[in-house]
Amino acid sequence: MVAHFIRNRIREDVAAGKNGGQVITRFPPEPNGYLHIGHAKSIGINFGMAEEFGGSTNLRFDDTNPGKEEALFYDRIMEDVRWLGFDWQELHHASDYFDQLFDFACELINTNKAYVDSLDAEQMRVYRGTLTEPGRESPDRNRSAAENMDLFQRMKNGEFADGEYTLRARIDMAAPNINMRDPILYRIRKIDHHRTGSDWCIYPTYDFAHGISDAIEGITHSLCTLEFEDHRPLYDWLLDHISIQQHPQQIEFARGNIDFTVLSKRRLKRLVEEGFVDGWDDPRMPTLAGLRRRGYPPLAIRKFWDSVGVSKSESIIPMIVLENAVRDELNENAPRSMAVLNPLKIILSNFDASETRWLEVPLHPQHEDMGTRRIALTRELYIEQDDFMLDPPGKYFRLKPGGEVRLRNAFIIRCDEVVENAAGGVDHLVCSFDPDTMSGLPGAKRKVKGTIHWVSASHGKRATLRLYDRLFKVANPIADKAVDFTEHLNPASLQVIDNAIIEPDLATQPAGHQLQFERTGYFAVDPDSTPEHPVLNRTVSLRDSWAKIAGQ
């Protein structure tokens, strides 16, 4: 367990008996897009901390801005949180608190801590000052409480147009922290809300709604990302100036970035809407839906974030770290199979053409308890084109003319003849096998340098394999502000292999089924797959030290 400052802090609070030793957190997504792997970090921290200290976590939709939010996202978000393996104690919506929020706003008006302002957006910007100059007070700042209350009520009643008035906190227009320069608490939006319908035409801002919603739910630790650090004084000010007892502690941590991708809902939305990808669940997307379809195990995502740790320094984590977490998980749990991506036919000259030998082979080399599968061994087989070379370099362990190699789970073969096609390329190979070296026989102890995978030409099933590569060509697609990030998209992020040959049993596996094609990579059955036309997505390749050697 990696130590981190939030855990330390909560541990201290619990030890000190704060909140009666309770730990209650929340995960507060805005329903305006799909969750991505960056959210998984926040989910892991919020749910993880509560779980660790025997507390609970609420899921709360931060739906204070109708017009930017859409109903369909609620379900997708819940699905994704559950997929990660977390379950919330209570399900809430900021919109559930609109009545209470309104009452608290009235309370602030009555204590002269808030006022109705008629400045328009442009004027307000000018009055706010700049980073280096203080702001100026609005002419409306000293309205009487009664007047403010009347105006606020009329805002609520729909007597004014959008933007005509706002409710602002009365704090300090000269505050060095711009968030404290009389921030807006309510704005007029004559637009229906997907949950409250036409009940409201004024809606609270994030700053006003968030902390109070936390307090209403009895949240003890409100864990969020760094950009809200500047908002904490406001979070605290609000809770200090209304009559509510609970005062959650906001603690901020750094978002986790991953190279060769983008993690912002805004940008992901663009990729979807502008057709750069096939939707939110395109397996190239870093969305949880995309990663799920790609075949990433949820536990791998959780372990990945755990291993990366939690701190306050902005970081970019290499994609390979994530991929290794996925490999670790899949290596343990994925059953093995064989597939040939680029088939090269071989004929075993001394194997009876009418014979089909059924082999009982393990589903996992290290876990016998996973059981076995049956594969057909026949006279004609397919092997990988890459596993044969006419004139290979020195350290090449695979098949070459006159050379020997072991067929995985079967016997050793020798390449006796290379048959060329009309174009002068290799059409097929004629090989002979050594019957004494069949797996299980004493002679199988004979060693050869290489072992290659294969599939029976007559029993193998043709399939489509989708091979995915990184979505972007550059490590940080948003580094250069002058270049739109879509310019850096990798045109080869998807490679479709239409004539791969797989073990036929796989055709009937359900969507989501994860497996390893030995020597090739981890794959998952795509929802598009049918028994007639199997489609599998490559989750991640295997580590390939040969590629490293060959590349040198």
Next chain:
RNA sequence: UGGGACGUCGCCAAGUGGUUAAGGCACGGGGUUUUGAUCCCCGCAUUCGUAGGUUCGAAUCCUACCGUCCCAGCCA
């Protein structure tokens, strides 16, 4: 030029005055292996953004400087 935060090995990240400066990933070397996978060993910061200072003793305290990120939405 205001405010907030961050700078420890290539990438993450522990560490909060006395430790040989954790761990993971990457990398290098060796072993096992019917996946060039997995697995197993070994190696990998006399140094903590820089410069001063305090102290018997500092990555940890002080000062200054440098660098990076966030904030001027009626977004969250």
